[in-house]
Amino acid sequence: MPHAADLLVALGSALLICGLLARIGGRYGVPTIPLYMVAGLVFGPFTPGLVLVPEPHDLDLVAKLGLVFLLFYLGLEFTLDKLTSGGRKLLSAATIYLVLNVGGGLVYGFALGWGVADAFVIAGIVGISSTAIVTKVIVENRRLSNPETKVILGIAVLEDIFLAFYLALLQPVLGGAGNAQEALVGIAGAFTFLIALFAIARYGTRLVSRLISVPDEEIVVVVFVGLAIAMAGLAELLGVSDAIGAFMVGLILGATTRAGRLRQLTHPLRDAFGAVFFFHFGLSIHPDDVVSVAPQVASAVVMTVLLATIAGVIAARLHGFGRVEAAAIGFTVLTRGEFSLILAALATGAGLDPRIGALAAGYVLILAVIGPLAAGQLRFSSRLIPARLVGPAAERPPPPSLDLKVGTSSLYQLGAELLQVHVTPGSLLHGVHIAELRLPPGTTPALLVRDGETSPLQATSQLRTGDVFLIFTRPELQEEAERRLRAVHRAGRLAAWQGETGR
Template sequence: MGGAFLAAALLARLGGRIGLPTIPLFILAGILLGPHTPGIVLLSDPHDLEMLSALGLVLLLFYLGLEFHLDDLLAGGRTMALAGGTYLALNVGAGLGFGFALGWGTAEALVLAGVLGISSSAIVTKVLVDLGRIGNPETRPILGIIVVEDVFLALYLAALQPILSGADSAAAAVMDAGKAFGFLLLLALAARFGTRVIGRLINTRDDELLVISFLGAAVFVAGVSEWFGVADAIGAFMVGLMLGSTTSGERIRKLVHPLRDAFGAIFFFAFGLSIDPGDLPAVLWPVLAAVAVTLVMNVLAGVAAARVNGFGAGPAANISTTLLARGEFALILATMAAAAGLDERLSPFIAGYVLVLAVLGPLAAGRSHWLARILPGGRDDGTAGGIGTAGGIGTGSRGGDTAVVTPAGTAEAVPGRR
């Protein structure tokens, strides 16, 4: 574990000197020190870091929840559903069509629909944090799309499981989906109406007790969520929504930072451990074709989401590139497919596809202004469409500073402004 932290830190330091994002470097550290490459092997079994990796994902999504109020999401409920539904229709539909075009089988096509259709919540969160875009106006629809994806994910897994296992019980699938939705509704009601009570329960002047309390709440609810068939990450996200609106919210945001960064790095390192570079050449061309399909669909979905929210070319480019990466959900599907005895090409294909987009996504997000220049309206305003909303400047005022959206499409903190 110490070697994992040090290797991730060393590569990130070296890459930072030439402007590379940390996510692909953490993944590269896992590949180089994993069991599938020659040289030093820190861990022969990637599952040894499974719990720490899960904690990293939980903390990443918990932090994202802290940055938003439930009222902010509810206020844009209709546009959120429309943007998220459009994103899923384009990407899941394209993934299903791509799966059938490969000719690997119907069950395999259904798996590929989810692989190509669902973004990585962990990488999206890390990109938003690293690029300082939490306060950008387009971050709300990005978050909305993630929430819609997670709701879809619960249904999708419930429906896919009996297909992969060979079961034909529609009643069991409906029951699982109903259980997941019921728990999501319970979390939403607690976040909407229980904030005051939760705030009193967790409030304390002692930082040590506060850390133990919010960490316990996030991890416990994440575990219960998984038991109910809801992604553990969405459970942690909902806890973040609840606690972010309490009087302790600002202190929690500061205290969770080092935990989020440390265990987030382990999450991406563990992802790298699971990748065997030797399996990738056999599926190189399908991987490149899938990446091309995802790029096109994400641009179309980003433009559609931006128009629904009244944004210009810059925010559209930010939405498109930020949601590009695929990750933890695709790896879950790869595990399910292997257990079900599906086509043996699926696992290396998914690993290669996720690896390429995990590297390409953060790089593209940091250079989204290049895409903005070629989108409709990107040259009309002279700034590649990167300023805020239609004709305005977007700001976000969580915390003590104001995040001002620059022409490059990023957010710069302006101290003392609200």
């Protein structure tokens, strides 16, 4: 067991290297995901040179948290209504994708001739997308509001649900289940858990809202992080993907009134732990083993690109999209990642062909580079799809015409006054939430400036020493607003009990 100090240095160094590579790659439009994985490969135990983490298992827990926060954030972004409103067309597109890719993977596994059990494992390795990388690609390319994103998410969610069946059915192959009865019990437990979470997401949001309806952001962060991690662990204990457990918690909290604030608070957790997740993935890759199965890796990559593109075209035709949207669907779900590696590890532990691990490593790394690059450059990658295959995009209602005047104006002309407030050292405004200022009606908190960054003021915004914030008010309310601000400056939250002067 390495010393805790060694692990801290390794983890910190990994984050620094990932950050530097991402900064360099950002100048050239290179996605961060493959850069993080390449960093893990270069500084891992199987590559000559500097080794930051001699034992990849030392970062297992931190990497797992990365997966949890990536999926939790995705759940926050999309409500249950968005995921279930696609109807038959969305279900058809996701089913076609699974049939093409998992079915093609099964045929490919048998064609390799490594064994029947190996073929069933390979079907999952080459047939299931990486939900974590798909999430990251969507967020990085700012496509959360695009119409085709709902199709992509429908595919990802159906894949995760399919995994409950697939893993349970695979247990006899891997030696985990003694008979069919045990497999059926596992399937029943997993789906009972999923149905319970869907019911909470649909009917229990009011109760869940009470857990996070507090003004103190520290408490909110502690509560939602605890919920996401605990539910992910419980999901895995019940035979469901931990990813879908975290996603469902995000889905539940995303239906509450605090969803917008939760997204802001989750951003840094998602980015930091997500970087460790992809770095950890790179640590597990052994270059020599990958070279030995290079022909098999190349054929698997070509097959997957073709099948994913076909699935994207079919989904686009079902929804009336053009070839850009078809390329977005096909290339975004093209990536493979965490689940493929998990399957490879299970196969190795069960004594199946050891080449499966090397095949999965090389295959996943190549697609993790090709997929985000193609999905991020749709103007070019969409040209690989003949327009006649997709057909013309369905006509959509034109956006509303904008009839507005843009110009400059003084506050005097607008009939308003602007108050600029500095939270000076010693001021009891420090720690107070905007809602606790109890400003007179007709007074609007507008903008917060903190450390050179600006953000809109909300009722839950908490003031700190050094902040500057702006408030708009009507001229006749200016004196009353200033009096109230001075009272809170002198007495903080006790101003309500010490009079309007705060003394």
